[in-house]
Amino acid sequence: MHPDDHGHEHGPDETPHTHPHPDVDPHAPLAESGTGQRAVRIGIGGPVGSGKTALVAALCRAMADDLRLAVVTNDIYTTEDADFLLRNGVLPAERIRAVETGCCPHTAIRDDISANLDAIEELEDSLGPLDVILVESGGDNLTATFSKGLIDKQIFVVDVAGGDKVPRKGGPGVTAADLLVINKTDLAPLVGADLAVMDRDATARRGALPTVFLSLVEDPSAKPVQEWIRGLM
Template sequence: MKTSFNAQSASELPLHPGAARVGIGGPVGSGKTRLLEQLIPRFIARGTELAVITNDLATREDAERVRRSGLIDAERVRAVETGACPHTAIREDPTMNLQMADELEARFAGLDLLLIESGGDNLASTFSLDLVDYWIFVIDVAGGDDIPRKRGPGVLSCDLLVVNKYDLAPYVGVDLPRMRRESDAARDGRPVLFTNCATGEGVDAVVDAISRAVLFDRS
Protein backbone atom coordinates (compact mmCIF):
# COMPACT_ATOMS: atom_id res chain seq x y z
CA MET A 1 0.00 0.00 0.00
CA LYS A 2 1.23 3.50 -0.73
CA THR A 3 1.72 5.37 2.51
CA SER A 4 1.35 8.98 3.51
CA PHE A 5 4.43 11.19 3.79
CA ASN A 6 5.02 14.56 5.36
CA ALA A 7 6.41 17.42 3.31
CA GLN A 8 9.99 16.73 4.37
CA SER A 9 10.08 13.06 3.39
CA ALA A 10 8.12 13.66 0.18
CA SER A 11 10.80 16.12 -0.99
CA GLU A 12 13.36 13.31 -0.90
CA LEU A 13 11.32 11.14 -3.28
CA PRO A 14 10.80 11.35 -7.06
CA LEU A 15 8.44 14.17 -8.03
CA HIS A 16 5.64 11.77 -8.87
CA PRO A 17 5.58 8.13 -7.68
CA GLY A 18 2.56 7.08 -9.74
CA ALA A 19 -1.13 7.35 -9.13
CA ALA A 20 -2.61 5.85 -6.00
CA ARG A 21 -5.34 3.39 -6.96
CA VAL A 22 -8.45 3.35 -4.79
CA GLY A 23 -11.28 0.85 -5.23
CA ILE A 24 -14.94 1.49 -4.45
CA GLY A 25 -17.12 -1.61 -4.12
CA GLY A 26 -20.41 -2.66 -2.61
CA PRO A 27 -23.90 -3.98 -3.36
CA VAL A 28 -26.13 -2.68 -6.13
CA GLY A 29 -27.83 0.56 -5.07
CA SER A 30 -25.60 1.25 -2.08
CA GLY A 31 -24.45 4.57 -3.54
CA LYS A 32 -21.05 3.83 -5.08
CA THR A 33 -21.51 6.08 -8.10
CA ARG A 34 -23.04 8.83 -6.00
CA LEU A 35 -20.04 8.63 -3.67
CA LEU A 36 -17.77 8.84 -6.70
CA GLU A 37 -19.59 11.97 -7.86
CA GLN A 38 -19.10 13.54 -4.44
CA LEU A 39 -15.42 12.62 -4.26
CA ILE A 40 -14.41 13.98 -7.66
CA PRO A 41 -15.01 17.72 -7.06
CA ARG A 42 -13.54 17.54 -3.57
CA PHE A 43 -10.29 16.05 -4.81
CA ILE A 44 -10.14 18.48 -7.74
CA ALA A 45 -10.61 21.36 -5.30
CA ARG A 46 -7.56 20.09 -3.41
CA GLY A 47 -5.49 20.14 -6.59
CA THR A 48 -5.50 16.36 -7.01
CA GLU A 49 -5.00 15.09 -10.57
CA LEU A 50 -7.37 12.17 -10.95
CA ALA A 51 -9.06 9.80 -13.35
CA VAL A 52 -11.90 7.28 -13.02
CA ILE A 53 -12.56 3.70 -14.10
CA THR A 54 -16.04 2.20 -13.78
CA ASN A 55 -17.01 -1.45 -14.08
CA ASP A 56 -20.38 -2.70 -15.36
CA LEU A 57 -21.53 -6.12 -16.39
CA ALA A 58 -22.50 -5.39 -19.99
CA THR A 59 -22.95 -1.63 -20.28
CA ARG A 60 -21.00 1.59 -19.78
CA GLU A 61 -23.85 3.26 -17.92
CA ASP A 62 -21.92 4.39 -14.86
CA ALA A 63 -19.08 5.82 -16.94
CA GLU A 64 -21.53 7.71 -19.14
CA ARG A 65 -23.27 9.07 -16.06
CA VAL A 66 -19.99 10.41 -14.68
CA ARG A 67 -19.02 11.87 -18.06
CA ARG A 68 -22.35 13.65 -18.40
CA SER A 69 -22.03 15.10 -14.91
CA GLY A 70 -19.42 17.57 -16.10
CA LEU A 71 -17.48 17.04 -12.87
CA ILE A 72 -14.38 15.84 -14.69
CA ASP A 73 -12.94 15.86 -18.21
CA ALA A 74 -14.79 13.06 -20.01
CA GLU A 75 -11.48 11.76 -21.39
CA ARG A 76 -10.43 10.93 -17.85
CA VAL A 77 -13.33 8.50 -17.38
CA ARG A 78 -13.03 4.98 -18.77
CA ALA A 79 -15.36 1.99 -18.63
CA VAL A 80 -14.70 -1.71 -18.25
CA GLU A 81 -17.42 -4.13 -19.32
CA THR A 82 -16.73 -7.18 -17.19
CA GLY A 83 -19.00 -9.57 -19.10
CA ALA A 84 -19.20 -11.75 -16.00
CA CYS A 85 -19.52 -11.52 -12.23
CA PRO A 86 -17.95 -8.22 -11.12
CA HIS A 87 -15.82 -10.18 -8.66
CA THR A 88 -13.78 -11.43 -11.59
CA ALA A 89 -12.58 -8.06 -12.85
CA ILE A 90 -11.58 -6.68 -9.45
CA ARG A 91 -10.44 -9.79 -7.61
CA GLU A 92 -9.82 -13.06 -9.48
CA ASP A 93 -8.48 -11.56 -12.71
CA PRO A 94 -8.17 -7.76 -12.61
CA THR A 95 -6.26 -7.69 -15.92
CA MET A 96 -8.77 -5.44 -17.70
CA ASN A 97 -8.72 -2.89 -14.92
CA LEU A 98 -4.94 -3.01 -14.63
CA GLN A 99 -4.61 -2.39 -18.35
CA MET A 100 -7.09 0.50 -18.24
CA ALA A 101 -5.30 2.04 -15.27
CA ASP A 102 -1.94 1.81 -17.04
CA GLU A 103 -3.43 3.43 -20.14
CA LEU A 104 -4.81 6.34 -18.12
CA GLU A 105 -1.48 6.90 -16.39
CA ALA A 106 0.27 6.89 -19.76
CA ARG A 107 -2.31 9.27 -21.25
CA PHE A 108 -2.38 11.75 -18.37
CA ALA A 109 1.09 12.33 -16.98
CA GLY A 110 1.19 13.30 -13.33
CA LEU A 111 -1.97 11.56 -12.15
CA ASP A 112 -2.20 11.45 -8.37
CA LEU A 113 -5.28 9.28 -7.99
CA LEU A 114 -7.26 6.65 -9.87
CA LEU A 115 -10.74 5.88 -8.52
CA ILE A 116 -11.88 2.41 -9.61
CA GLU A 117 -15.58 1.68 -9.09
CA SER A 118 -16.68 -1.93 -9.14
CA GLY A 119 -19.93 -3.08 -10.61
CA GLY A 120 -22.60 -3.62 -7.97
CA ASP A 121 -22.22 -6.91 -6.18
CA ASN A 122 -22.95 -8.63 -2.90
CA LEU A 123 -21.26 -8.62 0.50
CA ALA A 124 -18.52 -10.97 -0.72
CA SER A 125 -17.04 -8.44 -3.13
CA THR A 126 -13.37 -7.67 -2.44
CA PHE A 127 -10.52 -6.03 -4.38
CA SER A 128 -7.24 -7.64 -5.37
CA LEU A 129 -4.30 -5.81 -3.85
CA ASP A 130 -2.58 -6.22 -7.21
CA LEU A 131 -5.16 -3.71 -8.48
CA VAL A 132 -5.63 -1.19 -5.67
CA ASP A 133 -3.63 0.34 -2.84
CA TYR A 134 -6.71 1.02 -0.73
CA TRP A 135 -10.35 0.09 -1.04
CA ILE A 136 -13.69 1.25 0.24
CA PHE A 137 -16.78 -0.89 0.71
CA VAL A 138 -20.12 0.93 0.58
CA ILE A 139 -23.25 -0.42 2.21
CA ASP A 140 -26.47 1.48 2.88
CA VAL A 141 -28.86 1.74 5.77
CA ALA A 142 -31.81 0.86 3.55
CA GLY A 143 -30.18 -2.51 2.85
CA GLY A 144 -30.77 -3.48 6.48
CA ASP A 145 -29.08 -2.94 9.82
CA ASP A 146 -28.12 -6.62 9.90
CA ILE A 147 -25.42 -6.16 7.24
CA PRO A 148 -22.58 -5.61 9.77
CA ARG A 149 -23.72 -8.65 11.75
CA LYS A 150 -23.50 -10.82 8.64
CA ARG A 151 -19.76 -10.06 8.61
CA GLY A 152 -19.31 -10.45 4.87
CA PRO A 153 -15.79 -10.31 3.41
CA GLY A 154 -16.38 -6.84 1.98
CA VAL A 155 -17.39 -5.43 5.37
CA LEU A 156 -14.52 -7.12 7.20
CA SER A 157 -11.66 -6.78 4.72
CA CYS A 158 -11.98 -3.29 3.27
CA ASP A 159 -9.71 -0.47 4.36
CA LEU A 160 -12.70 1.81 4.94
CA LEU A 161 -16.36 0.86 5.44
CA VAL A 162 -18.80 3.55 4.33
CA VAL A 163 -22.38 3.25 5.60
CA ASN A 164 -24.42 5.39 3.23
CA LYS A 165 -27.96 6.82 3.37
CA TYR A 166 -27.92 7.12 7.15
CA ASP A 167 -30.65 9.76 6.81
CA LEU A 168 -33.08 7.01 5.79
CA ALA A 169 -32.84 5.17 9.12
CA PRO A 170 -36.14 6.52 10.55
CA TYR A 171 -38.00 5.54 7.37
CA VAL A 172 -36.75 1.96 7.09
CA GLY A 173 -36.93 0.97 10.76
CA VAL A 174 -33.18 0.96 11.36
CA ASP A 175 -31.71 1.58 14.80
CA LEU A 176 -28.82 3.77 13.68
CA PRO A 177 -26.88 3.85 16.98
CA ARG A 178 -27.05 0.06 17.06
CA MET A 179 -25.82 -0.16 13.45
CA ARG A 180 -22.92 2.12 14.37
CA ARG A 181 -21.99 -0.09 17.33
CA GLU A 182 -22.25 -3.30 15.33
CA SER A 183 -20.27 -1.85 12.43
CA ASP A 184 -17.50 -0.84 14.82
CA ALA A 185 -17.57 -4.25 16.48
CA ALA A 186 -17.40 -6.13 13.16
CA ARG A 187 -14.50 -3.95 12.01
CA ASP A 188 -12.58 -4.38 15.28
CA GLY A 189 -11.45 -0.76 15.32
CA ARG A 190 -10.85 -0.31 11.60
CA PRO A 191 -12.42 2.82 10.07
CA VAL A 192 -16.18 3.19 9.59
CA LEU A 193 -17.77 6.37 8.25
CA PHE A 194 -21.45 7.27 7.85
CA THR A 195 -22.48 9.34 4.84
CA ASN A 196 -25.42 10.80 2.99
CA CYS A 197 -24.02 10.92 -0.52
CA ALA A 198 -27.19 12.54 -1.86
CA THR A 199 -26.25 15.73 0.03
CA GLY A 200 -22.52 15.16 0.56
CA GLU A 201 -22.73 14.86 4.34
CA GLY A 202 -19.79 12.90 5.68
CA VAL A 203 -17.93 12.78 2.36
CA ASP A 204 -15.18 15.18 3.46
CA ALA A 205 -14.17 12.59 6.04
CA VAL A 206 -13.90 9.98 3.27
CA VAL A 207 -11.63 12.32 1.29
CA ASP A 208 -9.50 12.85 4.38
CA ALA A 209 -9.22 9.11 4.99
CA ILE A 210 -8.09 8.44 1.41
CA SER A 211 -5.64 11.33 1.50
CA ARG A 212 -4.05 10.17 4.74
CA ALA A 213 -3.72 6.61 3.51
CA VAL A 214 -2.41 6.87 -0.03
CA LEU A 215 -1.78 10.41 -1.24
CA PHE A 216 1.43 12.33 -0.88
CA ASP A 217 1.23 15.45 1.25
CA ARG A 218 2.57 18.27 -0.92
CA SER A 219 1.62 21.09 1.41
Protein backbone atom coordinates in the same frame (compact mmCIF):
# COMPACT_ATOMS: atom_id res chain seq x y z
CA MET B 1 -20.60 -37.05 -2.68
CA HIS B 2 -17.44 -35.34 -3.98
CA PRO B 3 -15.47 -32.34 -2.73
CA ASP B 4 -14.87 -29.22 -4.80
CA ASP B 5 -11.65 -27.18 -4.76
CA HIS B 6 -12.58 -25.66 -1.39
CA GLY B 7 -13.41 -28.94 0.34
CA HIS B 8 -17.21 -28.51 0.09
CA GLU B 9 -19.01 -31.74 -0.74
CA HIS B 10 -21.64 -31.96 -3.48
CA GLY B 11 -24.10 -34.68 -4.43
CA PRO B 12 -23.84 -36.35 -7.84
CA ASP B 13 -26.40 -34.00 -9.43
CA GLU B 14 -25.05 -30.77 -7.93
CA THR B 15 -22.77 -28.35 -9.77
CA PRO B 16 -19.70 -27.44 -7.68
CA HIS B 17 -19.33 -23.82 -6.65
CA THR B 18 -16.61 -22.42 -8.92
CA HIS B 19 -15.98 -18.92 -7.54
CA PRO B 20 -12.61 -18.62 -5.81
CA HIS B 21 -12.72 -18.18 -2.08
CA PRO B 22 -12.84 -14.43 -1.27
CA ASP B 23 -9.75 -14.72 0.94
CA VAL B 24 -7.66 -16.02 -1.96
CA ASP B 25 -5.89 -13.33 -4.01
CA PRO B 26 -4.13 -14.80 -7.04
CA HIS B 27 -2.07 -11.65 -7.69
CA ALA B 28 1.04 -10.28 -6.03
CA PRO B 29 0.46 -7.02 -4.11
CA LEU B 30 1.32 -3.70 -5.71
CA ALA B 31 4.60 -2.05 -4.83
CA GLU B 32 4.31 0.68 -2.22
CA SER B 33 2.55 3.85 -3.38
CA GLY B 34 3.06 7.37 -2.11
CA THR B 35 6.59 7.54 -3.50
CA GLY B 36 5.66 10.08 -6.16
CA GLN B 37 6.12 7.45 -8.86
CA ARG B 38 2.50 6.41 -9.27
CA ALA B 39 -1.01 7.25 -8.16
CA VAL B 40 -2.67 5.83 -5.09
CA ARG B 41 -5.29 3.35 -6.34
CA ILE B 42 -8.48 3.13 -4.31
CA GLY B 43 -11.13 0.48 -4.96
CA ILE B 44 -14.77 1.29 -4.22
CA GLY B 45 -17.08 -1.71 -3.94
CA GLY B 46 -20.39 -2.70 -2.43
CA PRO B 47 -23.83 -4.12 -3.18
CA VAL B 48 -26.04 -2.90 -6.02
CA GLY B 49 -27.65 0.45 -5.21
CA SER B 50 -25.48 1.27 -2.20
CA GLY B 51 -24.39 4.57 -3.75
CA LYS B 52 -20.92 3.80 -5.09
CA THR B 53 -21.20 5.89 -8.27
CA ALA B 54 -22.76 8.82 -6.42
CA LEU B 55 -19.88 8.65 -3.93
CA VAL B 56 -17.31 8.62 -6.76
CA ALA B 57 -19.02 11.65 -8.30
CA ALA B 58 -18.99 13.50 -4.98
CA LEU B 59 -15.30 12.75 -4.42
CA CYS B 60 -14.39 13.93 -7.90
CA ARG B 61 -16.25 17.21 -7.44
CA ALA B 62 -14.61 17.77 -4.07
CA MET B 63 -11.02 16.90 -4.97
CA ALA B 64 -10.52 17.57 -8.69
CA ASP B 65 -9.36 21.16 -8.13
CA ASP B 66 -6.27 20.19 -6.15
CA LEU B 67 -5.62 16.53 -6.96
CA ARG B 68 -4.93 14.86 -10.30
CA LEU B 69 -7.75 12.33 -10.47
CA ALA B 70 -8.91 9.58 -12.80
CA VAL B 71 -11.67 6.96 -12.57
CA VAL B 72 -12.17 3.43 -13.86
CA THR B 73 -15.72 2.05 -13.68
CA ASN B 74 -16.85 -1.57 -14.00
CA ASP B 75 -20.23 -2.71 -15.32
CA ILE B 76 -21.22 -6.14 -16.58
CA TYR B 77 -22.72 -5.25 -19.97
CA THR B 78 -22.89 -1.45 -20.14
CA THR B 79 -20.90 1.71 -19.47
CA GLU B 80 -23.72 3.11 -17.33
CA ASP B 81 -21.63 4.22 -14.34
CA ALA B 82 -19.08 5.98 -16.52
CA ASP B 83 -21.91 7.60 -18.49
CA PHE B 84 -23.39 8.91 -15.22
CA LEU B 85 -20.09 10.52 -14.29
CA LEU B 86 -19.75 12.05 -17.76
CA ARG B 87 -23.31 13.41 -17.78
CA ASN B 88 -22.69 15.06 -14.43
CA GLY B 89 -19.40 16.57 -15.59
CA VAL B 90 -17.46 15.50 -12.52
CA LEU B 91 -14.26 15.01 -14.55
CA PRO B 92 -13.24 15.61 -18.16
CA ALA B 93 -14.05 12.62 -20.38
CA GLU B 94 -10.39 11.76 -20.91
CA ARG B 95 -10.04 11.04 -17.16
CA ILE B 96 -12.73 8.32 -17.12
CA ARG B 97 -12.47 4.77 -18.46
CA ALA B 98 -15.27 2.21 -18.54
CA VAL B 99 -14.64 -1.53 -18.29
CA GLU B 100 -17.41 -3.90 -19.43
CA THR B 101 -16.65 -7.02 -17.43
CA GLY B 102 -19.07 -9.40 -19.15
CA CYS B 103 -19.01 -11.46 -15.97
CA CYS B 104 -19.67 -11.32 -12.24
CA PRO B 105 -18.21 -7.97 -11.14
CA HIS B 106 -15.90 -9.36 -8.49
CA THR B 107 -14.16 -11.46 -11.13
CA ALA B 108 -12.76 -8.34 -12.82
CA ILE B 109 -11.55 -6.75 -9.58
CA ARG B 110 -10.11 -9.82 -7.87
CA ASP B 111 -9.61 -12.82 -10.14
CA ASP B 112 -8.86 -11.57 -13.68
CA ILE B 113 -7.81 -7.95 -13.18
CA SER B 114 -6.23 -7.51 -16.62
CA ALA B 115 -8.97 -5.27 -18.09
CA ASN B 116 -8.72 -2.90 -15.13
CA LEU B 117 -4.93 -2.87 -15.26
CA ASP B 118 -5.11 -2.03 -18.97
CA ALA B 119 -7.54 0.83 -18.28
CA ILE B 120 -5.27 2.25 -15.56
CA GLU B 121 -2.24 2.00 -17.82
CA GLU B 122 -4.09 3.84 -20.61
CA LEU B 123 -5.02 6.64 -18.21
CA GLU B 124 -1.47 6.99 -16.93
CA ASP B 125 0.00 6.92 -20.44
CA SER B 126 -2.41 9.54 -21.79
CA LEU B 127 -2.64 11.86 -18.77
CA GLY B 128 0.81 11.70 -17.26
CA PRO B 129 1.37 11.64 -13.48
CA LEU B 130 -1.76 11.20 -11.34
CA ASP B 131 -2.39 11.47 -7.62
CA VAL B 132 -5.43 9.21 -7.18
CA ILE B 133 -7.18 6.63 -9.35
CA LEU B 134 -10.63 5.51 -8.17
CA VAL B 135 -11.61 2.03 -9.36
CA GLU B 136 -15.33 1.44 -8.93
CA SER B 137 -16.58 -2.13 -8.95
CA GLY B 138 -19.88 -3.10 -10.50
CA GLY B 139 -22.59 -3.78 -7.94
CA ASP B 140 -21.91 -7.02 -6.10
CA ASN B 141 -22.59 -8.60 -2.72
CA LEU B 142 -20.90 -8.72 0.67
CA THR B 143 -18.16 -11.05 -0.64
CA ALA B 144 -16.75 -8.53 -3.14
CA THR B 145 -13.10 -7.72 -2.52
CA PHE B 146 -10.38 -6.12 -4.64
CA SER B 147 -7.09 -7.77 -5.45
CA LYS B 148 -4.08 -6.12 -3.85
CA GLY B 149 -2.52 -6.48 -7.28
CA LEU B 150 -5.00 -3.87 -8.52
CA ILE B 151 -5.56 -1.39 -5.69
CA ASP B 152 -3.77 -0.05 -2.61
CA LYS B 153 -6.81 0.53 -0.41
CA GLN B 154 -10.45 -0.59 -0.52
CA ILE B 155 -13.58 1.34 0.41
CA PHE B 156 -16.72 -0.77 0.90
CA VAL B 157 -20.12 0.93 0.70
CA VAL B 158 -23.36 -0.36 2.20
CA ASP B 159 -26.56 1.58 2.71
CA VAL B 160 -29.10 1.73 5.49
CA ALA B 161 -31.95 0.79 3.13
CA GLY B 162 -30.61 -2.75 3.27
CA GLY B 163 -31.46 -2.80 6.98
CA ASP B 164 -29.41 -2.34 10.11
CA LYS B 165 -28.49 -6.05 10.02
CA VAL B 166 -26.01 -5.59 7.13
CA PRO B 167 -22.85 -4.92 9.19
CA ARG B 168 -23.76 -7.84 11.46
CA LYS B 169 -23.84 -10.17 8.44
CA GLY B 170 -20.18 -9.46 7.86
CA GLY B 171 -18.45 -10.82 4.79
CA PRO B 172 -15.01 -9.79 3.48
CA GLY B 173 -16.23 -6.39 2.25
CA VAL B 174 -17.60 -5.39 5.64
CA THR B 175 -14.94 -6.95 7.84
CA ALA B 176 -11.73 -6.31 5.92
CA ALA B 177 -12.16 -3.15 3.80
CA ASP B 178 -9.78 -0.35 4.71
CA LEU B 179 -12.79 1.96 5.08
CA LEU B 180 -16.44 0.98 5.56
CA VAL B 181 -18.98 3.59 4.46
CA ILE B 182 -22.52 3.24 5.82
CA ASN B 183 -24.36 5.36 3.28
CA LYS B 184 -27.76 7.06 2.95
CA THR B 185 -28.15 7.72 6.66
CA ASP B 186 -30.92 10.21 5.86
CA LEU B 187 -33.10 7.21 4.98
CA ALA B 188 -32.73 5.55 8.38
CA PRO B 189 -35.98 6.93 9.87
CA LEU B 190 -37.90 5.89 6.74
CA VAL B 191 -36.75 2.27 6.79
CA GLY B 192 -36.55 1.78 10.54
CA ALA B 193 -32.78 1.33 10.60
CA ASP B 194 -31.00 1.94 13.90
CA LEU B 195 -27.67 3.66 13.22
CA ALA B 196 -26.44 2.92 16.73
CA VAL B 197 -26.95 -0.80 16.09
CA MET B 198 -25.08 -0.53 12.79
CA ASP B 199 -22.24 1.31 14.51
CA ARG B 200 -22.03 -1.32 17.26
CA ASP B 201 -22.07 -4.24 14.83
CA ALA B 202 -19.57 -2.64 12.45
CA THR B 203 -17.17 -2.09 15.35
CA ALA B 204 -17.61 -5.69 16.47
CA ARG B 205 -16.85 -6.97 12.98
CA ARG B 206 -14.06 -4.54 12.09
CA GLY B 207 -12.17 -3.88 15.29
CA ALA B 208 -9.87 -0.91 14.78
CA LEU B 209 -10.63 -0.49 11.06
CA PRO B 210 -12.52 2.78 10.45
CA THR B 211 -16.22 3.15 9.66
CA VAL B 212 -17.92 6.37 8.61
CA PHE B 213 -21.60 7.27 8.30
CA LEU B 214 -22.59 9.32 5.27
CA SER B 215 -25.52 11.07 3.66
CA LEU B 216 -24.73 12.72 0.34
CA VAL B 217 -28.01 14.63 0.71
CA GLU B 218 -26.70 16.28 3.87
CA ASP B 219 -22.98 16.22 2.97
CA PRO B 220 -22.59 16.39 -0.83
CA SER B 221 -18.79 16.66 -0.54
CA ALA B 222 -18.55 13.30 1.29
CA LYS B 223 -16.25 15.01 3.77
CA PRO B 224 -15.27 12.02 5.96
CA VAL B 225 -14.38 9.88 2.94
CA GLN B 226 -12.58 12.75 1.26
CA GLU B 227 -10.51 13.36 4.40
CA TRP B 228 -9.64 9.66 4.65
CA ILE B 229 -8.37 9.66 1.05
CA ARG B 230 -6.37 12.85 1.56
CA GLY B 231 -4.81 11.22 4.60
CA LEU B 232 -3.35 8.56 2.31
CA MET B 233 -1.51 11.09 0.18
